[in-house]
Every structure is written in structure tokens, then in C-alpha cells.
Amino acid sequence: MSEAPFIQINDLHHVYLRDTPLEITALKGVDMEIHMGESVGIIGRTGSGKSTVVQHFNGLIRPREPGKVLVDGEDMSDPKIDIKRVRQRVGLVFQSPQQQLFEKLVGDDIAYGPKRLGMVQADRRERVKWAMEMVGLDFERFKDRFTFSLSGGEMRKTALAGVLALRPEVLILDESTTGVDPRGRKELMARLLALHKEHGLTLVFVSPNMEEVAELVERVYVMDDGRVVMSGTTREVFSQPEELFQHGLNVPQVTQVAHDLRARGIGVERVPVTVDEGVEEIWKILSSCETSPLVSTYQATR
Secondary structure, three states: OOOOOOEEEEEEEEEEOOOOOOOEEEEEEEEEEEOOOOEEEEEEOOOOOHHHHHHOOOOOOOOOOOOEEEEOOEEOOOOOOOHHHHHHHEEEEOOOHHHOOOOOEHHHHHHHHHHHOOOOHHHHHHHHHHHHHHHOOOHHHHOOOEHHHOOHHHHHHHHHHHHHOOOOOEEEEEOOOOOOOHHHHHHHHHHHHHHHHHHOOEEEEEOOOHHHHHHHOOEEEEEEOOEEEEEEEHHHHHOOHHHHHHOOOOOOHHHHHHHHHHHOOOOOOOOOOOHHHHHHHHHHHHHHOOOOHHHHHHHHOO
8 A cells, every 4th residue: 555545535514505505515524545555445325425526536526615626636626626637546436327328339338448548449448358358248248239228237247348448557446236136246246356456556445235345355435425434444434333423334144154153152262254254253262172062042042
């Protein structure tokens, strides 16, 4: 992780429809840092300000209220900033894929960004093919499909491929796996993890799915009522289920099981946040003593 954050937010405020009867204060002094090469989760109940804050990351919303947003040291409130370049480096995939799809054919939609960058046709084709492969869309099968004939999950993958085709340094996913079938979502998560680990892609993941957050990110910000109310490593945050519950959130199911076992006096050495960690902890307990409380409970229920 680099010393200076690539994205830095200090005391950021944002008000929608200011000075109207519909005025809504969305952000109330948010501080965040995103370093290159890391994966960060932003979680919170509906209306907590998650989408508003990530739209500041690439200038879809420019800071006009008190506060500062810096991207690679550049002030996003500066009217002279090269916003096109920022959006090439920081890609954002929306909750609703329809907001990002506009070309008639899937291949043309994914190629739009590279075409705007001036890439020649042969290079664009290879970039589109790579991006579609990354999200699990077969190039020959989907490149000539009508964009709005796709299923919801296929639209999400197409929108993601269109952003990946720009080869961003930071990829923001704003609940972008919602609507993808479980198998497709698992495959997509694996591909994103590979991009993060093998190619150094920085990930910012906004999701209501705690299991996905636990699998994908190293650090978490928790938002509520326009503020950051908790932050830390994924394990640190999910080790505080009572506090998360106060903010309308839960922990991953395997983490909750571990907390319940501890409450029953069963010694869970390390609270797991992923299923693989949970399996490992359970086997430790089972193998430590044949007469452990867990084994006795299991045998009594048979």
C-alpha cells in the first residue's frame, strides 16, 4: 500500500436540492482514504450516503459544499481538472446498469470508451474481448446481441465490462452484483479478486451483502445518516455485531454463528468472516477434544 492515499476525502458534505422544500442532506462531514492496490468496502443501510460519497470519487458529483476531495493529489473542486482523465482512471459501475448502457449492440457498448480514447479497431476488439472474458460473457455469443434484450444479470456484466475496457486503476462497484444469479455472482467475484491480486486493481465495493464484502475486501467503512460511524479491517468491523446492528446491519452468517458459539461457552479461537475460515475454526474445535461441548451437542441431536 502506498503512503499517500490515491483518493482522499476530508470533511465532505453534500446537500441535494438545497434551498428547496425537497432539500436532503446526504453527507455530513465524511472522511475516507483509498490507497492504491487495496480493496475497500463501504456498507450501510439504504439512505446512509454510500452512493453519494462514491460518486464524488470520479467527479460525477463535484464537491461544492464544505470539504475536500483529492484524486491522486488533484482537487476535484478545481474547474480546470481533466475530469475525462479522472473517470478513465477511476471507473464506477452503477446500481442500475441501464444508466450506463446506450449502444444498440453489446460489443459496441463495451467498445465505446476505448473508441473515445482513439484506439484502433483491432486493439478495441481485443480490449472488448478481454473485458467480456473478465465478467464471464462469451465474446462470440454476446458481442452482436441487442443490449436491451439482455437479462438483468447480463446487463450488469455488460456495464461492468464497459468500465473494465478502459482499464481503470480504481474500480468502484455500487451494488453491481445485485441481480446476478448465485453461480454467476460467485464467478464474477472470483474474477474481480484475480484482477485485484494479480493486476493490482484497486477495488471499492458497495454492497448490502455482508458475505460478499467479507470475501472481497480488506478494510471497511460503515456509513449511517451521512456519516462514517465505524471503520477498520474487515475482521475488526465484523467483530462488533452489536454495534453494527445499531446501524441497521448484520455480520456474515458464519461470523454470527461464531459469536453465538462463543456466547454458549464454546471456544472459538478466531472469529471467522468467510466460510473457509469458519470451516477451519469448526474443525479446530472438533479435533481438539472428542468430548468438546460442540461434539456432545452434535451427538445429542443425532
